[in-house]
Each structure stands twice: as C-alpha cells, then as structure tokens.
Amino acid sequence: MKTKNIFISMFCLLLAGQVTAQESARIPLAHGAHGGKRTDAAMQQWREYGLGQFIHWGVYAIPGGQWNGKTSTGAAEWIRSSGVIDKADYDNLYKQFNPTDFDASRWAAQAKQMGARYVIFTTKHHDGFCMWPSKYTNYTIAHTPYKRDIVKQIVDAYTAEGIDVYLYFSIIDWSHKGYQAAPAANDKDKARYETFKTFTRNQLIELLTNYPQAKGLWFDGSWDKAWIEQAAWVDDLGKELRAMHPGLIIGSRFRADEFGKRHEDSNGDLIDDYDQRYERNLPNSLAELKGNDWDCAMTIPENQWGYHHDWSLWYVKTPYDLIEMMVKANALDGNFVINFGPDGKGNIRKEETDIARGIGEWMAVNGEAIYGTHHSLLEKQDWGYSTQRNNSIYLTVFNKSMNNLVRVKLPKNADKALVYVIEKAHLLSNKAAVKINGDGKTGTYYRDKTGASYYDLLIPDSLQATTQPFVIVIQLKEVDKKNQDDYMQAII
Ligand code: FHN
Numbered sequence: 001m002k003t004k005n006i007f008i009s010m011f012c013l014l015l016a017g018q019v020t021a022q023e024s025a026r027i028p029l030a031h032g033a034h035g036g037k038r039t040d041a042a043m044q045q046w047r048e049y050g051l052g053q054f055i056h057w058g059v060y061a062i063p064g065g066q067w068n069g070k071t072s073t074g075a076a077e078w079i080r081s082s083g084v085i086d087k088a089d090y091d092n093l094y095k096q097f098n099p100t101d102f103d104a105s106r107w108a109a110q111a112k113q114m115g116a117r118y119v120i121f122t123t124k125h126h127d128g129f130c131m132w133p134s135k136y137t138n139y140t141i142a143h144t145p146y147k148r149d150i151v152k153q154i155v156d157a158y159t160a161e162g163i164d165v166y167l168y169f170s171i172i173d174w175s176h177k178g179y180q181a182a183p184a185a186n187d188k189d190k191a192r193y194e195t196f197k198t199f200t201r202n203q204l205i206e207l208l209t210n211y212p213q214a215k216g217l218w219f220d221g222s223w224d225k226a227w228i229e230q231a232a233w234v235d236d237l238g239k240e241l242r243a244m245h246p247g248l249i250i251g252s253r254f255r256a257d258e259f260g261k262r263h264e265d266s267n268g269d270l271i272d273d274y275d276q277r278y279e280r281n282l283p284n285s286l287a288e289l290k291g292n293d294w295d296c297a298m299t300i301p302e303n304q305w306g307y308h309h310d311w312s313l314w315y316v317k318t319p320y321d322l323i324e325m326m327v328k329a330n331a332l333d334g335n336f337v338i339n340f341g342p343d344g345k346g347n348i349r350k351e352e353t354d355i356a357r358g359i360g361e362w363m364a365v366n367g368e369a370i371y372g373t374h375h376s377l378l379e380k381q382d383w384g385y386s387t388q389r390n391n392s393i394y395l396t397v398f399n400k401s402m403n404n405l406v407r408v409k410l411p412k413n414a415d416k417a418l419v420y421v422i423e424k425a426h427l428l429s430n431k432a433a434v435k436i437n438g439d440g441k442t443g444t445y446y447r448d449k450t451g452a453s454y455y456d457l458l459i460p461d462s463l464q465a466t467t468q469p470f471v472i473v474i475q476l477k478e479v480d481k482k483n484q485d486d487y488m489q490a491i492i
Contacts (some may be wrong), residue, residue, distance in 0.1 A: 004316030011080045011273035017244035031235040032257040033267030037293065038273055042215065042247030045164070046274070049117035050330050050370035051363065054168075054297050055107070055154075056305040058125045059093045062344040065308035071315060076341065077306030080127055080174065091175070094129055102346025104150075104157035109294055111163055111349065114356040117371065118164040120218045120297070120337060121154045123207060125168075126304075128175025130209060136202045139175045155211045164215045167207055171200065172221030181224040182405035185269040193226060208245045216249030217241070218276075228256040238272070252293070256438060276337070282325060283332055286375055295335040298325060300355060309343040311351060319358030323469060326359075327396045329371050362468070365429050369394035369471045377411055377476075384469065394428065397459075404464050405456040406472065412451030418478045419447070422455045428471035432460060 056077055056274040063085055065076035071081035080090040111119055124130045132151035133142035141150050173179045178196030180189060208214065227234070233246040234255040242248050253276040265271050274293035280303065282296055283289050299305055300322075301314035306403050322338055327337035338359070340352050348356075363370065373387035373394060383406050397406055410420040425434040435458040447453045463470055 015261045019210040031231045033269035048372040052118040053111045053116040053341040054120045061102040061307040076308035098146045099346030104153035108157040108161040112161045113360040122168040126172040128173040159213045164219045166216045168218045170221040219254040231258045297337045307343045327385045366471045423477035426476045
C-alpha cells in the first residue's frame with residue numbers, strides 16, 4: 001500500500017512537472033490570439049450559415065481577362081498585373097465603369113434562391129478601386145459614369161432578403177501612394193507607409209459607419225511583410241473596429257502576431273474569429289481543424305474570382321461538385337462560400353445563374369441537412385458525409401452501393417453497457433420512412449470487434465436510379481447492449 005502511494009506521488013509530481021513545462025513553453029504574446037472561441041450570438045449565427053455567396057466585382061470586370069485581343073489565363077481580377085493590359089490603361093478603366101444592368105435586388109433574390117445565408121462583397125480589391133464613395137480617395141464609384149454607391153445597394157438588397165453582409169477589404173492597395181509590400185527601408189518610406197496606415201484605418205471606420213448592418217469584415221491581401229510588421233498597430237485597429245461595431249466578425253487574415261505568425265499565433269492559437277486558410281481547398285478531417293471555426297471560399301472555374309469572358313479555358317464545377325464540397329465543409333463544421341464574378345455591365349453570367357439555380361433546388365429540399373448543423377458522431381463513411389442537429393443525423397449520400405443499401409457504421413457507445421441503434425430513418429425529401437434492414441434478408445447488421453455496429457438502410461425504389469445526392473435522416477437511440485437483438489426484431 002505504502003509503495004503504491006509513493007508511486008502515485010511520483011506520478012503526480014511528474015505530471016505537474018510536465019504541465020508546468022508545457023505552460024512555460026507558451027510564449028507570452030501581446031498580439032497573439034485574444035480569448036478562446038467566441039460563444040456570442042453573432043458568432044453562433046455565423047456558424048449556422050452553412051452556405052454563403054462571394055462576389056468579386058470591380059473595374060477588372062470590364063476587361064474580363066482579355067484586352068486588345070490578348071487573354072490572361074491568370075485570375076481575371078489580377079489582369080492589371082498580367083502584362084496583358086498596360087497599368088495606365090487599367091488605372092483609367094474606372095472612367096468607363098457604368099454597370100447600367102446592375103440590380104442589387106435581382107442578385108440578392110438569386111442568392112436567396114441558391115440558399116446563401118451570407119454574402120461577402122468586394123468593397124475594394126487589390127487595385128484599390130472602391131465600390132463605395134470613399135471620401136479618402138478619388139478612385140471610387142463616385143467618380144465613374146455610374147456614380148451610385150454600389151456597396152450600399154448590396155447591403156440594402158441582401159439585408160432585405162435576410163442575407164447577412166460581410167465586407168471584403170483588401171489590405172493591398174496598388175492605387176495608394178503610401179502602399180508598399182516590403183517593409184520600409186528608410187524614413188521616407190516609413191513616413192509614406194504611415195499615410196497608408198491612416199488611409200486604411202479611415203476607410204475601415206468609414207465602411208462600418210456607412211454600413212452598420214454589415215456583420216463582419218473579410219480581409220484579404222494581408223500577407224505583405226510591411227503589413228505583418230505592423231502587428232501591434234493592426235491589433236489595436238482590430239480592437240477599435242470591434243469596439244465601434246459590437247459582434248463584428250473578423251477572420252484570421254487580418255493580422256499577424258508580433259513574431260510575424262499569421263492565422264495561428266506563435267502558440268498555435270487561431271488569430272481572430274475563424275480560420276481563413278481554406279481558400280479553394282477543404283480540410284480532410286476534424287483533427288486538422290483543431291476545433292476552430294473556418295470557412296472555405298471556392299471559385300467555380302479554378303482560380304477565377306473576377307469576371308473572365310472565356311470560361312472554356314478551365315474545368316467549370318457543376319452544382320453536384322459544389323454541393324459535395326458544401327456538404328463536406330458542413331460535416332467538418334465549416335461554412336462554404338461560392339464565388340460569383342459579375343460582368344462589367346452588372347450581369348451575373350448564365351453559367352453562374354444555372355449553377356445557383358441547381359444548388360438552390362437541392363437546398364430547397366435538403367437545406368435542413370446544412371443550416372445549423374455540425375459534424376455528426378459518425379465517422380466519415382464511403383457513401384458520403386453526415387451532419388447532425390440534436391438527435392437527428394443527416395446522411396447525404398453521394399455514392400450508392402450496387403445493392404442499394406447504405407451501410408451505416410455507428411460508433412461504440414462511451415457507456416459499455418449501451419449500444420447505439422438506429423431507431424428511425426426517413427428520406428428528407430418526402431419524409432417517407434426508410435427501411436432499416438436487420439432481418440438478414442435484404443441486409444445485415446453486425447457489431448465489430450471495436451464495439452461499432454453497422455446498419456443497412458434500404459434506398460427507396462424512387463431513388464435507386466438517381467444521379468443526385470439525397471439525404472436520409474436517422475435518429476439514434478441508446479439501448480442496453482443485451483437487448484440490442486430484441487430491439488432489432490421490434491423495428492424490422
Ligand atoms: O489575390 C486574391 C484573389 O484575387 C481573391 O480575391 C482571393 C479570394 O479569397 N484572395 C486573394 C488570394 O488569396
């Protein structure tokens with residue numbers, strides 16, 4: 001007994017030593033992550049969006065990736081840097097920006113039909129052109145033939161549709177004389193960069209003042225060394241913006257910590273409210289996400305955000321592709337945001353309209369599997385992805401097996417005396433019951449060595465030939481292990 005106690009004391013000391021070592025391994029940071037995961041209502045609402053729309057729109061929509069017979073195969077919104085157009089020509093394009101076809105309420109209605117719960121709109125991309133009449137520069141919509149405030153129209157129309165608005169803002173600004181990518185090499189550069197910092201701060205305050213309905217700021221182009229070096233100032237600016245706009249949501253692309261670490265600070269903690277690293281890519285597991293909130297911004301053709309005339313150059317994702325990505329994102333606790341690049345006249349191209357309609361039709365039937373759900377207690381399985389709300393687990397089936405059975409693996413119950421069973425199953429589309437096969441005739445169920453159990457759900461006749469993903473909702477029940485067989489007899 002005595003020896004046992006000595007061992008226990010030694011173990012506790014060792015453990016305490018380890019904890020202290022781990023704690024002391026953390027670097028004290030003044031400008032790292034502040035606080036843990038947000039639990040307020042605004043952030044909870046953000047978590048529940050599931051699907052969003054991104055809009056990249058600016059003067060780059062006029063050339064649309066082509067100029068004087070030459071085509072840029074790079075991102076259309078980067079055409080100014082492509083060599084296809086002279087920079088001076090590009091910088092004068094705003095004088096012809098006159099999107100007379102623009103109708104914000106039409107865009108918002110389309111986004112609503114697609115099922116988007118939030119929109120991220122480019123108020124200013126890297127070229128520095130402002131889609132609102134900023135009083136801090138002349139390079140704005142007010143100085144185009146169009147004149148009218150586009151950001152305001154977007155904010156009003158989307159808000160009226162019940163779609164939350166987030167303002168995209170590029171830190172890179174090629175139009176500002178004080179902007180520089182590299183850290184200032186001398187006092188003159190330093191002074192110039194100070195003017196850029198003031199300008200940036202003014203514009204951000206202006207945006208939040210003009211558009212108080214905005215729920216957040218979506219930053220981009222914050223990878224410049226010059227900006228990273230300003231960690232303390234940027235952190236203070238973030239605090240100032242949050243103070244003036246309670247609930248404001250900002251992702252991990254705004255600022256670095258004082259050691260230049262972006263997204264995650266030097267202790268590995270997420271900077272700001274959600275992880276913005278998933279651009280045109282998706283995580284593969286919950287483990288990789290470390291419990292952080294995140295969004296994925298996805299283009300329809302590879303790497304085209306702004307309008308490009310010629311989509312024949314790239315593979316264009318289908319509604320099926322995008323729905324699969326969206327379901328996967330939600331099954332991993334993320335939001336999925338699909339980008340649209342309207343043309344220079346203010347029209348959303350037909351391909352995007354068709355895609356939005358296709359996704360919207362699917363969402364109208366199956367949106368319950370997306371909105372307000374989170375990852376389920378099931379592990380990833382070959383038939384597709386699962387999400388969960390309370391006791392309902394939504395199985396979105398993308399891969400049907402040849403025997404029309406969806407084999408569902410239920411995890412081992414933490415309580416050894418209990419097992420999970422599928423109590424009920426139905427199709428989300430029409431609420432029709434789905435047969436749970438436990439009778440050994442049309443399917444099988446069994447328990448493996450790990451204690452996991454497997455159930456086969458019979459895909460209803462009406463869906464056996466479908467080429468579209470569909471959702472089966474299951475309700476689980478925990479039953480006494482020794483009664484599991486009886487339970488199965490009762491439900492078959
Ligand atoms: O350079 C931009 C690009 O044009 C586009 O705006 C995307 C959207 O997330 N962000 C930058 C690349 O990461």
